[in-house]
C-alpha cells in the first residue's frame with residue numbers, strides 16, 4: 001500500500017460503513033470473551049441478522065473494551081450511540097432490530113456520566129473498531145500518523161513533537177517519552193531496537209492487555225513512528241504468555257500490516273524499513289523491568305542488571321534500545337495526527353494527556369476508564385464508576401499494585417497525577433486501582449502485596465531476596481497478634497535498606513504498600529500489636545495455642 | 549591513555565578510563581566490602597555490599613560496576629553505608645544455615661570475615677532455618693546449599709574461565725538455588741570437567757573439597773589472576 005492507496009482505502013471503508021443501517025460491536029477482549037461468552041452472542045446476532053433478512057444492512061463485529069468489565073458481556077450499537085451490558089444470546093434479535101426498550105436498566109448512553117466523564121484517547125477506538133480488521137482501523141484514521149511522519153516530517157521533528165506533547169511513560173516511572181526518544185536517536189549505531197513492554201503483571205491491572213486485544217494496530221503504528229524517529233529497523237513486543245488472546249491479536253495485526261505494506265521492507269512504499277516480532281514472556285513480574293525484559297528477549301535468565309548504562313545507550317544485544325510501555329505507544333499516533341498542542345492541552349502542567357485506569361475491588365462498575373491526568377480520584381471512583389456499592393464504605397484505594405501505596409478517604413480529592421500522588425506516599429504506577437472497603441484489614445493488604453513481591457523477587461540481590469521474606473514474616477507475626485512495637489521499627493529499617501540498596505525497582509518499591517499503610521492506618525497495626533484485635537474484623541489475630 | 553583523577557574518602561587518586569571505583573580504591577588501600585565481585589570475573593552488581601555514595605548522584609552506586617570519572621567525589625564508608633552493609637550481612641546470616649562451628653571453611657570464610665569486620669555481633673532479623681539439600685554426588689567435591697549466598701561467582705568462573713557452564717541459577721527469590729546442568733545432581737553433570745575452580749572461588753563453605761574437615765578448607769584464588777593475566781596480557785606470571 002502506498003500513500004494514495006491508504007487514503008483511498010480509508011475513504012472506501014468509511015463510505016461502506018456509513019452505508020450500513022447499523023453496526024453492532026461486541027466487546028471481544030478477554031474479560032468479555034472468556035468470562036461471559038461474547039463470542040457466542042456474536043454468533044446469535046449473526047443468526048438474527050440472517051433471520052431478519054438484514055445482511056449487508058446490519059453488521060456485527062468485535063471491538064475493544066467498552067469499559068464495563070464488571071457487567072460483561074457488553075455490546076454497543078453504533079448508530080444509537082448506546083452500550084448495553086449483561087447481554088445474553090436471547091437479546092440478539094432485539095439488538096438487530098434496534099429495540100431499545102428491551103435494555104432498560106442495562107443501557108449506558110454516551111452522554112451518561114460513565115462515558116461523558118471520560119476522555120478517551122488511548123481507548124478512542126473501543127466501540128468503533130474491530131481489532132481483527134485492519135480496514136476498520138484505517139477507516140478510523142489509523143496509520144495516518146505514520147503516513148504523516150514518513151511523508152512530511154524528519155526524525156528530529158518527530159522527537160520534538162513528542163517532547164512538546166509532554167507525554168510521560170505510562171509504564172510506571174513517568175519518564176518523559178520525548179527525552180527518551182532523543183537519547184536513542186542521538187546514539188550513533190547502525191543497529192537500534194524498539195521494544196514494546198507488554199509484560200503487565202501487577203495484580204488487578206489489565207489496561208495494556210485490553211489495548212493490545214482491542215486495538216493492536218494502534219500500538220504497531222506507535223512503534224513504527226518511534227522507529228522512524230530513533231532510527232530503528234527492528235521492533236519487539238514482549239507479551240506475557242498469560243494473555244494468549246493478546247498474543248494472537250498482535251500476531252494477526254502484524255501479519256495484516258505486513259501484507260498491506262504498513263510494516264516491512266518499504267513501509268508505505270517509502271525508504272523506511274521496520275519489522276516487528278512478538279516475544280512471549282513466561283509470566284515473571286520482574287521481566288517487566290526493562291533490563292530483565294531485555295535479558296529475557298536475549299534468551300537469558302530474566303534478571304535485572306544495574307543501570308547505568310540505560311537501554312538507550314546499551315540495550316538489546318548491546319545496541320541502543322528504546323523501550324516504552326503499551327499505553328505510551330498507544331498515545332503516539334493521536335499526538336502526531338492531532339498535534340502536540342492538542343495533547344498538551346489535556347491534563348496538568350507536569351502531567352499531560354490522559355491515563356487509563358483499571359478499576360477493581362469494591363466498586364460499582366469495575367472496568368477500564370480513561371480520564372485526563374489530574375482528575376480527582378473522587379471523580380473517577382464516584383462520578384464515573386458509580387462509587388462503592390450500598391452496604392460498604394470506602395476505606396482506601398490502592399494505586400499501582402505492589403509498587404505503590406494506598407490513598408485513604410481523606411485524600412479522595414487528590415488529583416491523579418505523578419507529583420500529587422508522590423506527595424501523599426503513593427504513585428500512579430501502571431494504572432491499576434483497587435478499591436478497598438471497610439471490611440479489609442490494611443495490615444493484611446500490606447502482607448498480600450509483600451507476599452507477591454516475595455514470590456516475584458528474582459533473587460539476584462540480597463536486600464530484596466531476603467528483605468521481602470523478613471518483611472512478610474514480620475507482617476505475618478503482627479497479624480497473628482505476636483508482634484511488638486519493635487517490629488514496626490524493624491519494618492522501617494528493612495524498608496530503608498531495600499529502598500536504598502535494591503538492584504531494581506521491584507525491591508526498591510516493595511516496601512511501599514507497607515510504609516503507606518503504616519502512614520495512614522497505623523492504628524490498625526497498633527490494635528493488632530497491643531490488643532490482639534483486628535479493627536476491620538477480618539483477621540483473627542491471636543491463634544490460641546490449644547492446651548492438651 | 550589519559551588517566552582519571554578522582555577523590556575517594558578524601559584522598560586524591562587516579563584510575564584508568566573504564567576502571568571501576570572498586571579497583572581504584574583497592575589499589576590505593578581502601579578495601580570496600582564485597583561479595584559477588586572477584587577480580588577476573590565479569591561483575592553482576594548483585595550483593596549490594598560495595599555500594600558507595602557518589603556526589604551528585606541521588607542513588608547509591610555499586611562501586612564494582614561503576615567506572616571512575618574525572619572529578620568524581622566518592623565516599624565508601626559513611627555511617628549510612630555501614631548501617632546498610634551490616635543489615636545486608638545480617639539478612640544473609642539469617643537466610644540459610646550458617647553455622648561456623650561445623651563448617652569446613654571456618655576461619656577462611658569471606659562471610660565470616662565480613663561479619664567480623666562490620667561488627668555484626670548479633671542478628672536482629674529472625675533466622676529462617678530453611679531445609680536445604682547437600683549435593684555429595686560428585687566424587688571430589690560437595691555443594692552444601694545451607695551455606696550458599698548466591699553470589700554466583702561459581703557460575704561465572706565455570707562459564708567464563710573454565711568454559712564449561714556447568715553452574716547456573718535456578719528458581720527465583722528465596723528459592724533460588726545454584727544448579728548443575730539442568731538441575732541434575734552434580735555427579736551426573738555432563739558439562740562439569742572436575743576442574744575445581746568453582747570450589748576455589750566460593751566465598752563460604754558452600755562448595756568444598758571432599759575430605760576436608762571442620763575448619764580445614766583453604767581456598768586458593770591466585771589461579772584466577774594467573775589465568776586471566778595470561779589470557780589478557782599473554783604473560784605467564786604467578
Ligand SMILES: Cc1cc2nc3c(=O)[nH]c(=O)nc-3n(C[C@H](O)[C@H](O)[C@H](O)COP(=O)(O)O)c2cc1C
Nearest residue numbers: 169170171197199200288289290324325328505506
Ligand atoms: C519490577 C518491575 C516491573 C515492571 N513491569 C512493567 C510492566 O509490566 N510494563 C511496563 O510497561 N513497564 C514495567 N516496568 C517499567 C519498565 O522497567 C520501564 O520503565 C517501562 O517499560 C518504560 O516504559 P515507559 O517509559 O513507556 O513507561 C516495570 C518495572 C519494574 C521495576
Ligand code: SF4
Nearest residue numbers: 458459461464504507
Ligand atoms: S530487587 Fe529483587 S527483583 Fe530486582 S534484582 Fe534484586 S532480587 Fe531481583
Ligand code: FES
Nearest residue numbers: 585593595596612
Ligand atoms: S561486589 Fe559490587 S555488588 Fe557485589
